[in-house]
Amino acid sequence: MAYLEVTNLRKSFGKTEVLRGIDFSMERGEVVAVIGASGGGKTTFLRCLNFLERADLGDILINDEKEGLAFSATAGYSDRQIRQMRLSFGLVFQSFNLFPQYTALKNVLLPMNLRAAEAIRKNKGISFSQRRAERKAAYAENGVRAKELLAEVGLADKMGHYPCELSGGQQQRVAIARALAQSPAILCFDEPTSALDPLLTAEVLHVIRELKEAGHTMIVVTHEMKFAREVADRVVFFADGNIEEEGAPEEVFDHPKSEKTRAFFAQSLE
Amino acid sequence: MTFSQINQILFEGFGVTCELFFLTLVFALPLGLLISFGSMAKLRPIAWVFRTIVWIIRGTPLMLQLFVIFYVPGFLLGRSPFAEIDNGRFIAALIAFVINYACYFSEIYRGGIESIPKGQYEAGAVLGLTKTQTFFHIVLMQVVKRILAPMSNEVITLVKDTSLARVIAVAEIFFINEMSLLSKGLIWPLFYIGVFFLLFVGVLTVLFNYLERKLSYYKV
Numbered sequence: 001m002a003y004l005e006v007t008n009l010r011k012s013f014g015k016t017e018v019l020r021g022i023d024f025s026m027e028r029g030e031v032v033a034v035i036g037a038s039g040g041g042k043t044t045f046l047r048c049l050n051f052l053e054r055a056d057l058g059d060i061l062i063n064d065e066k067e068g069l070a071f072s073a074t075a076g077y078s079d080r081q082i083r084q085m086r087l088s089f090g091l092v093f094q095s096f097n098l099f100p101q102y103t104a105l106k107n108v109l110l111p112m113n114l115r116a117a118e119a120i121r122k123n124k125g126i127s128f129s130q131r132r133a134e135r136k137a138a139y140a141e142n143g144v145r146a147k148e149l150l151a152e153v154g155l156a157d158k159m160g161h162y163p164c165e166l167s168g169g170q171q172q173r174v175a176i177a178r179a180l181a182q183s184p185a186i187l188c189f190d191e192p193t194s195a196l197d198p199l200l201t202a203e204v205l206h207v208i209r210e211l212k213e214a215g216h217t218m219i220v221v222t223h224e225m226k227f228a229r230e231v232a233d234r235v236v237f238f239a240d241g242n243i244e245e246e247g248a249p250e251e252v253f254d255h256p257k258s259e260k261t262r263a264f265f266a267q268s269l270e
Numbered sequence: 271m272t273f274s275q276i277n278q279i280l281f282e283g284f285g286v287t288c289e290l291f292f293l294t295l296v297f298a299l300p301l302g303l304l305i306s307f308g309s310m311a312k313l314r315p316i317a318w319v320f321r322t323i324v325w326i327i328r329g330t331p332l333m334l335q336l337f338v339i340f341y342v343p344g345f346l347l348g349r350s351p352f353a354e355i356d357n358g359r360f361i362a363a364l365i366a367f368v369i370n371y372a373c374y375f376s377e378i379y380r381g382g383i384e385s386i387p388k389g390q391y392e393a394g395a396v397l398g399l400t401k402t403q404t405f406f407h408i409v410l411m412q413v414v415k416r417i418l419a420p421m422s423n424e425v426i427t428l429v430k431d432t433s434l435a436r437v438i439a440v441a442e443i444f445f446i447n448e449m450s451l452l453s454k455g456l457i458w459p460l461f462y463i464g465v466f467f468l469l470f471v472g473v474l475t476v477l478f479n480y481l482e483r484k485l486s487y488y489k490v
Contacts, residue, residue: 050396079400087398097393100490101411111397114407118400164489182398 001063003028003217004186009058011044018044019055020241026186026219026234028064031212033232033249034221037264040238042221046188049219050089051082062088062185069185087115090184094191096171098163104174105159108149112142112181142181149177153207169200173207180211187211189220205231225268229253237261276451276459283446284466286360290432290442294367295425301368302375309380320376327373332366333434339366340438363435367428374424382417383409415485422478426471 002025009022018041026032034042048055062069069088071077077085098107116138120131150159153173163171172192179187189208193201205227211218212231222228228235229249236246239260245252256262308320327335340362344350352358386409394404436445443463451459 052392052395083398083400086396089396091396093389093393095389097387097389099390099393099408100488101415110407111394111399114403115398118403162488178397 002026003030003063005059005061005063006049007059007061009045009048009055009060011041011048011053011055018241019048022058022241022243024236024243026217028217029215030233031216031218031220031231032234032236033228034219034236034238035223035225035228035264036238036244037267041241042238043190045238046091046190046219046221049186049188050091051086052091064088064185087182088185090179090182090187092172092175092179092187092189092192094194096163096168096175096195098171098174098178100163103160103162104150104155104166104170105146107163107174108178108181109142109146111178112146113139115182116142146177146181149180150174152180152210153177154203167200168196169203172196172200172204176204176207176211180216185217187216187218189218189222191221191223193222193224223268225253237264239264271451271454271456276456276462279446279450280443280459280463280466283441283443286440286446287432287442288470290360290363290367290435290440291429293364294371294428294432297364297368298371298375301372303379305372305376306379306383309376310383324373324376327370328377332370332431333437335370336363336366336434336438339363339369359438359440360435363438363440367431367435371424371428375421378417378420378424379413381420382413385416386412412490418478418482418485422474425478426474429470429474430467 004024004026006022006024009019009024010017011019020041022041022045024045034045036042044053047053048058049060059070059072061071069085071085099110102110117135120134120138123131123134126134147156147159150156153176155170155173155177158166158170158174161170163174166174176192192208193204196204201224205224208218208220208227209231220228220232232249234246235249235252237244237252237256237258237260239258245256245258245261252261253265256265305320305324309317309324311317311320340352340359341350344353350358352362355361390408390412391404394401394408399407432442433444435442436448439445443466447459447463
């Protein structure tokens with residue numbers, strides 16, 4: 001069984017069908033690049049995995065010894081269950097979406113602490129003072145972890161900076177550290193470099209390469225064809241809400257089978 | 271009448287003015303937030319109810335609202351609840367001010383909340399936060415920064431609107447002045463009262479400037 005298995009994922013906005021039954025699977029540690037023209041359903045696919053959009057139909061299955069998860073897009077879930085599922089899919093946005101009023105460190109740390117506080121609050125069996133002690137211990141642990149993560153993305157010296165004081169590339173790296181902090185089974189990137197100039201793009205892509213070497217499982221929606229070719233284990237081409245073609249980068253880029261894929265490459269090379 | 275006597279009289283009235291001002295803020299600031307949530311409710315009928323209330327309150331004179339709050343319960347119940355308690359007039363005025371200002375505040379809040387990019391909520395969501403956590407830890411401070419300027423306007427207007435409470439004979443500064451000084455032919459204390467307001471608003475202006483500077487450590 002594959003690490004992630006998505007079966008027949010469908011989503012419509014009004015009368016527009018955006019996802020027309022996506023079947024997708026990937027192995028642990030695999031990096032998949034998702035390419036295709038705008039409006040092809042790439043972003044919606046990621047947003048459905050993250051439950052930012054509720055798919056109309058379909059199943060999503062994660063086979064992980066720790067957090068085996070199976071959920072049907074159409075089942076009714078509580079807010080709490082949805083939050084739990086979301087933690088399996090980290091998401092890095094095109095527009096970073098950092099919290100502007102907090103430093104880089106607090107952007108990473110605050111969500112960790114809020115999640116920890118929430119989990120401790122749910123534990124009814126312990127006394128008030130025990131709870132406080134647990135919270136304190138969790139916060140201290142999180143603080144160390146958050147600093148490690150920022151160092152990992154090369155921002156050890158920028159922890160006290162506010163997002164407005166950071167370059168786009170640095171902001172995106174903070175966002176990556178923030179997503180890594182939830183230890184997601186699969187880390188998703190939604191056009192992570194589309195808002196960046198070539199130089200800053202390079203520094204973000206460098207971090208993604210390092211994450212691949214560290215063994216993270218990732219889905220990267222991207223327009224950086226060179227990056228997709230070099231880093232991805234597999235390339236998936238979306239067109240009109242379907243997976244039109246997929247395979248090893250050399251296959252898809254050099255010998256595209258589908259007419260739509262060929263047309264897309266022809267256009268994007270112009 | 272000596273200057274110090276006049277001072278004493280005016281200060282007494284000014285005390286009531288300040289009380290009305292601060293208590294209105296204490297109750298109207300949070301109530302406004304609740305009303306803004308109501309008017310943004312996903313359930314259409316609820317949003318409609320709240321928006322209608324806001325329309326009525328913003329669409330009618332505060333002076334009329336003061337009369338309605340103070341007199342109408344008396345007509346309906348046969349006896350005025352405000353006549354039976356100490357400070358009844360003050361409480362009636364306070365209720366009218368709180369409702370009126372909460373409605374104005376709610377619209378400022380709504381504007382602020384709706385101006386926060388969707389991405390902030392989505393970031394909170396994908397990070398596994400609850401809606402409440404996202405609102406209080408991520409959105410609220412950004413809203414405060416954005417609404418500071420319009421709020422300062424509204425708060426300054428409130429300082430001066432308190433004088434409307436005299437129409438139901440609340441002993442605020444103008445009412446006291448009229449009873450004790452104007453009735454004796456003293457005109458100049460009216461201008462002196464102007465100085466009270468100028469100083470009060472001056473202090474508020476400094477305070478709001480301070481807050482604005484305090485929140486200017488980050489840009490969006």
